[in-house]
Amino acid sequence: MSVTELRPRVGDSEKITINLGVVDLGQIDLLVQEGFYSNRTDLIRTAIRNQLGVHADVVKQTVVRKSLVLGLQTYTRQQLESFRAAGEKLQIQVVGLATIAADVSPELAAAVVESVTVLGAFHASNAVKAALAGRIQ
Template sequence: MTDNLRELRPRAPESEKLTINLGFVDLGRIDLMVRDGFYANRADFIRTAVRNQLERQGDAVRQSVARKQLTLGLSQYTRQDLEAARDAGTPLHIHVLGLASIALDVTPELAREAIASVEVLGAFHASPAVKAALADRTA
């Protein structure tokens, strides 16, 4: 029955993979916490530690987001969005804290015509050609 199902558009990943280096003692302490059942695994410990630290600094983060006029969360830009900005003569200034995603059918030429600047704190998903075309406009 599921042979007939197909995805209409690819889903954006919900997270980004990070690689960190830790000292052996810190790593051993994490492993001890995992072994003793406080956390399911190392990744669970690290995610929890990051969330706790972000929560502690929540007011500072909120103030910075407001001051820098960042869009919080997921911002998707379609070919139609960029064509509209280009045709209106109002290039986009993309300022995102989270994930900014430019559709795969956007050409490098359209991206350059429609986007004046890109600042993404988090992840920026676009085709390699579009990223290269915007390299001089990306902070």
């Protein structure tokens, strides 16, 4: 396995910033120093995954109850054109990553997308995001 295989692909991760107290940070550094984790990020990711595992049933139930897409969802120009041709509106509701393809025009997005609710990350061109600004929650 090469080093490049270990790096997440674009869209597989998002950078976040957290503030920790110095005592918590010191304890993390101690665990890293003692070899329990390879670095701070490794410990934080592990802790987050453990908590997500603890609450997995709640997440699944909420996804079903709110009719959310869980994972990665890409909306193509062809899909949006189909919605427009059928006179239908699209409500984007994603837990994970929602992407509107780069070839989707702001006009097409504005004509079809009724609302955008994303818990995670929303990728679209700046022009599409501007066209949907009032609809993004």
